[in-house]
Amino acid sequence: MTQLVNIDQIIAEKVRTLAIEQQQQVMDFVDFLHSKIQKVEFKNADGSPMSALEAAGDIVGCVEGGPSDLATNKVYLKGTVEK
Secondary structure, three states: OHHHHHHHHHHHHHHHOOOHHHHHHHHHHHHHHHHHHOOOOOEOOOOOEOOHHHHOOOOOOOOOOOOOOHHHOHHHHOOOOOO
8 A cells, every 4th residue: 555655646746747738638648547447337227237138138139140059169169179
């Protein structure tokens, strides 16, 4: 925890020495990093968590001509198929 506080302090000190425009660039970059880690949570109408099957419900089974179950080719799933 001590090292994290030190990193925060070092970053803050370095940012303070930058021009306002550069500080804005740092802020934009931090916002960009935060946007990459935000989770998308799917919820039912009652607020309960939605399963992956429920979230993908409208596209499940939309591909015609493929296997009904992707697990039917066990060798392929193990990654041992020769190309």
